[in-house]
Amino acid sequence: MNNRLVTFLPAGVKVEVEPGTDLLTAAGKANIEIKAPCGGDGTCGKCAVRIKSGNVKARRDSHLATRIAEKGFNLACQTLVQDEDLVVEIPKTSSMSKHQVLGENASVGAGVSDALSNYLLHVWQLKELLLEQQKSPLNGYPLNPLCRRVRLTLPVANLQDNRDDLNRLTMALKKEIKCTDIHVPLSIIQKLGEILRVDQFKVTVLLSEVSGKVEIIAVEPGHGHQPLYGIAVDIGTTTVVAYLLDLEKGRVIDTAGTHNRQARFGDDVISRIVYAVEEPDGLKTVHQSIIGTINTLIMDLLVKQRHIKETDIRVMMTAGNTTMAHLFLGINPKFIRLEPYIPTANFYPVVKAQELGLRVNPDALVFSYASVASYVGGDIVSGTLFTGMGNEDAPISLLIDIGTNGEMVLGAGDWLVTCSCSAGPAFEGSGILFGMRAMHGAIERMQIDPQTYEVAYTTINNGKAIGICGSGLIDCLAKLKSTGIIDRAGKFQTSLPTERMRIGETGPEFVLVWREDTDINRDIVICEADVKNLLRAKGAVFAGIRTLLNVVGFELESIENIYVAGGFGNYLNIPDAIAIGLLPDIPVEKYKYVGNTSAKGACMALLSQEAWQEANNLAGKLTYIELSVGNLFMDEFISSLFIPHTDLTLFPNVGL
Amino acid sequence: MNNRLVTFLPAGVKVEVEPGTDLLTAAGKANIEIKAPCGGDGTCGKCAVRIKSGNVKARRDSHLATRIAEKGFNLACQTLVQDEDLVVEIPKTSSMSKHQVLGENASVGAGVSDALSNYLLHVWQLKELLLEQQKSPLNGYPLNPLCRRVRLTLPVANLQDNRDDLNRLTMALKKEIKCTDIHVPLSIIQKLGEILRVDQFKVTVLLSEVSGKVEIIAVEPGHGHQPLYGIAVDIGTTTVVAYLLDLEKGRVIDTAGTHNRQARFGDDVISRIVYAVEEPDGLKTVHQSIIGTINTLIMDLLVKQRHIKETDIRVMMTAGNTTMAHLFLGINPKFIRLEPYIPTANFYPVVKAQELGLRVNPDALVFSYASVASYVGGDIVSGTLFTGMGNEDAPISLLIDIGTNGEMVLGAGDWLVTCSCSAGPAFEGSGILFGMRAMHGAIERMQIDPQTYEVAYTTINNGKAIGICGSGLIDCLAKLKSTGIIDRAGKFQTSLPTERMRIGETGPEFVLVWREDTDINRDIVICEADVKNLLRAKGAVFAGIRTLLNVVGFELESIENIYVAGGFGNYLNIPDAIAIGLLPDIPVEKYKYVGNTSAKGACMALLSQEAWQEANNLAGKLTYIELSVGNLFMDEFISSLFIPHTDLTLFPNVGL
Ligand code: FES
Ligand SMILES: [Mg+2]
Numbered sequence A, B: 001m002n003n004r005l006v007t008f009l010p011a012g013v014k015v016e017v018e019p020g021t022d023l024l025t026a027a028g029k030a031n032i033e034i035k036a037p038c039g040g041d042g043t044c045g046k047c048a049v050r051i052k053s054g055n056v057k058a059r060r061d062s063h064l065a066t067r068i069a070e071k072g073f074n075l076a077c078q079t080l081v082q083d084e085d086l087v088v089e090i091p092k093t094s095s096m097s098k099h100q101v102l103g104e105n106a107s108v109g110a111g112v113s114d115a116l117s118n119y120l121l122h123v124w125q126l127k128e129l130l131l132e133q134q135k136s137p138l139n140g141y142p143l144n145p146l147c148r149r150v151r152l153t154l155p156v157a158n159l160q161d162n163r164d165d166l167n168r169l170t171m172a173l174k175k176e177i178k179c180t181d182i183h184v185p186l187s188i189i190q191k192l193g194e195i196l197r198v199d200q201f202k203v204t205v206l207l208s209e210v211s212g213k214v215e216i217i218a219v220e221p222g223h224g225h226q227p228l229y230g231i232a233v234d235i236g237t238t239t240v241v242a243y244l245l246d247l248e249k250g251r252v253i254d255t256a257g258t259h260n261r262q263a264r265f266g267d268d269v270i271s272r273i274v275y276a277v278e279e280p281d282g283l284k285t286v287h288q289s290i291i292g293t294i295n296t297l298i299m300d301l302l303v304k305q306r307h308i309k310e311t312d313i314r315v316m317m318t319a320g321n322t323t324m325a326h327l328f329l330g331i332n333p334k335f336i337r338l339e340p341y342i343p344t345a346n347f348y349p350v351v352k353a354q355e356l357g358l359r360v361n362p363d364a365l366v367f368s369y370a371s372v373a374s375y376v377g378g379d380i381v382s383g384t385l386f387t388g389m390g391n392e393d394a395p396i397s398l399l400i401d402i403g404t405n406g407e408m409v410l411g412a413g414d415w416l417v418t419c420s421c422s423a424g425p426a427f428e429g430s431g432i433l434f435g436m437r438a439m440h441g442a443i444e445r446m447q448i449d450p451q452t453y454e455v456a457y458t459t460i461n462n463g464k465a466i467g468i469c470g471s472g473l474i475d476c477l478a479k480l481k482s483t484g485i486i487d488r489a490g491k492f493q494t495s496l497p498t499e500r501m502r503i504g505e506t507g508p509e510f511v512l513v514w515r516e517d518t519d520i521n522r523d524i525v526i527c528e529a530d531v532k533n534l535l536r537a538k539g540a541v542f543a544g545i546r547t548l549l550n551v552v553g554f555e556l557e558s559i560e561n562i563y564v565a566g567g568f569g570n571y572l573n574i575p576d577a578i579a580i581g582l583l584p585d586i587p588v589e590k591y592k593y594v595g596n597t598s599a600k601g602a603c604m605a606l607l608s609q610e611a612w613q614e615a616n617n618l619a620g621k622l623t624y625i626e627l628s629v630g631n632l633f634m635d636e637f638i639s640s641l642f643i644p645h646t647d648l649t650l651f652p653n654v655g656l
């Protein structure tokens, strides 16, 4: 094999690949993540890279490839290594690095042109910008972690009391805790004899206890004070977020987030499933990709930065949509995408970290939140737990989680209905020319001067702008409409007296940031296709809400609380979200921006057995509504493709 | 590393080893088993080999090595490979190959000198030669195997009935069988979706069910008729015996036995423990050695000969002494041999075959019989189950298992006491100059003419004699005594008028077979040291019986049944065993020769859940008597070192 060396700039990472390998795959091998929302089909154009040296060949010709080539770029997914070594530069716009975790140290200010700053301060009313609710990680549940430490002093063995070591241990344990069943894995029994005798039959047992069933995780000599950590992970299709918890103190020590490395197999769950099912070793590759993502989070972001030992992490809790849960556990996801959309499992077995290759203590137990159906997963169950919607006295509430899919739950106490509305990942930046996730340099808030059409904006970390994230897109859409740049159907008014309005390659577009103010050396624009995508996404969410209400026979007015979850950025501008018809027109006071409820619910379950039991109850209690059955949803969807809606009586407070 | 090539004859097996390696270790690496009862200490002399070419070095000088060298042999354990390749011949007497399983096709006749055959027919009364009892493998229990097949036709999934696959399966299963708990391993869930759909939601589930807890072993498409096999294994210190069972028909298909390859670490459990604890990687080596032994049995003797697929073996049951159970599962046995003699575990977890590397279906479940204490193991529990001694209406009975250790159980129904008397492996041929296990060419019956001192004998398989096995040794000792060749204390009467009586290297000895009638080109003799060893062994067994009776306050006469188990050969000569004082002097009718009860009880447990439950009950019910506490046993032992005993009133029917 005559492998070639590919060097990726700016990181300088080198990797050897066979001639004929495409650069997207080569980057993947080098653990460098390049954006590829189309899954490497050569249709999204997000994977543009620049060849600094060496010759390459295009997989095939395409209009998109030619356009990109004119600008001096190549599509990584379509560009094949030939017989020379290569140096390849990955521009910031194509790179997925420097990911910004939702909820962390963003600030407002820089990147805003001086001329507009006064105006901004005047217009942005803090009351309409919902900050993420901050709560204790226990969220009302008692601290009673899934993994705990029991210190035992066993009677010392002698010729009279000559019970075997295992019996001695389990009998002492049964005195300490009520349980019907104690399971001790063989690997622990194998070394038990020595361990009991290191410190005269004094031992510390680490165990998990769920409904009276005890699983021993470790038996260690003496009555030590080693720390006891757990990790809660939200496995999002796009973003993976981990919380490191001190289980005994019930505290979050740190959080970290990164993009899901599976992104190179496509942006949505369907492309992941297709890859897993159709490629040779596809399932294994996609499975290992999410395990690798989580390991990176654990090692680079938590273990190394906090100087803790990975072996002190004894338990993990994951929550993710049904496809993510399947792929995480290596379960074939094939039938999730085929009618009648059956997941292989909704309740998942508890496994050991070493079975999955997770870089925590090899004997750590790994729990997975139960799913409800193929398109309502453990992340939504987790979110429902977090909101308390299933509690006995809960008022009628609505949880909307706008991630890659767009799921929602409506109900109160005993009854809870749920659906997934296939909103698509537009609010995560996918399918939007300059869309991006909530990362460094993303525009997260925006204002357009109704007279001059000047644009003011703030970016995450105050970096020079490189794109727009979810909250920026909501602002943008609302402002485009309120200033008359687009009409109710999303059509651009091309005759406006501003050079920002122009005809681009794909049709009318509006310049949000001029090239010189960006960090990507290109004008950041929004085009008509972007607006159409956003309308479809917001329309699907609103149609979902309407359908759920219809199924249970309630009106919008009955809803007491609306919990909005998802990765929009640090803030959610509720009036703007209402103005575009994404969220229902009810008083802003009823809204709560709850952030990543999937991760937060996972923390709760780790910290409290009671929470974990309730989570499993909820998974059984949630009634799934399949939107593809009947015409109800489709009719609602079509009516929702306008700003704010075809039926304006639904939005009495939105001025036109 | 400049390795040297060692070729072992007669097999011609070659192996590369480093200079400095001893030949016993080299043979082990080549999977050739050489006898080494002393564990390679250079003291037993059983590992003699002949160097055909190449130069070697002795580890150290010893009297034994010199004596062996004079005859042209070297001790394999003391002989080191030097800088040349070697050719080494292993004489039959040192080899452990061609092992004969207890209970298989032996015949009587050849090897007996013509002159004595009439006499033999006259003297051997068949009534005193107990044949092994033959029973159905179920032994009275209902056929209800630990692993069974359930054929299910699940409702086909559709948009209305869109339960997940796992739920669909477990709900259908719960309709079929009563159970509280169903555990499906992740490996099965991973592929479940496809499997259900191969034959339209028709599946065959293989499962094990123990006290309402179900463990799924496999889920396979369709309603096939593949066979369903199980393997029951008696893991003896010296011999390992396996039974291949058709679980659905409740039938034994085949049996096979071989020596325990651990023999190269020493003959008794203590030397195995010492090796496991003190050598680098010792536990792993000893563990893999027993796994290798069992794999050989399964593959060479069962799977290949019966043309069955190893993957059709779905469950295994093992029974062995406590040390064997520890080593089989890789559990550190260290504290078994240290006062107060505590095993790490008496009840063992069920594991998967792949965890241990057993060559059956990787998902097959492996059960291990529970032990009672460090020196009363699962083999005895299994034997107790087989005898039915724990049944409600059972009369007072005694089970004596004379293997490498010598354990016994006394009791009836509710009460059962048990002890281990450290008899040592003399009746398995160890520590006896020409002693050997019940294999091809072993003398198993013997008669000595009281006038001429001529010897008549039969051998296993009618092969030319190469040594004496357990039943032959009992006969031999009885006849030496009855013909006056030895006295009650085992002292040889050297003045007898026969050339068979002579003074050998170690003192007085009696020639049993002249060199020209053997297959080893040496006279087969029995010497005074042999007799002393046999006296110690038989004395320990009898002292154990007396001690147990004493502890519970019963007399010999109260015993209704004596079950004798162990590897003596095909027959057990009860009057001779009584005559030497090994077994109590009660009517022959009360004796039952039950053979390998450990293996038979393991079969019962595989074939019947009820039997397995009772086995676990028994393990809890057996009361262990530690003979090293107090003087009772030692006093009895010393009185038992005579033939038949110091107190002749105990043997009223034995003529002197
Ligand atoms: S065009 Fe290359 S990944 Fe989409
Ligand atoms: Mg999410």
Ligand SMILES: [Mg+2]
Pocket (backbone or CB within 6 Å): B236, B237, B379, B401, B403, B404, B566, B598
């Ligand atoms: Mg035995």
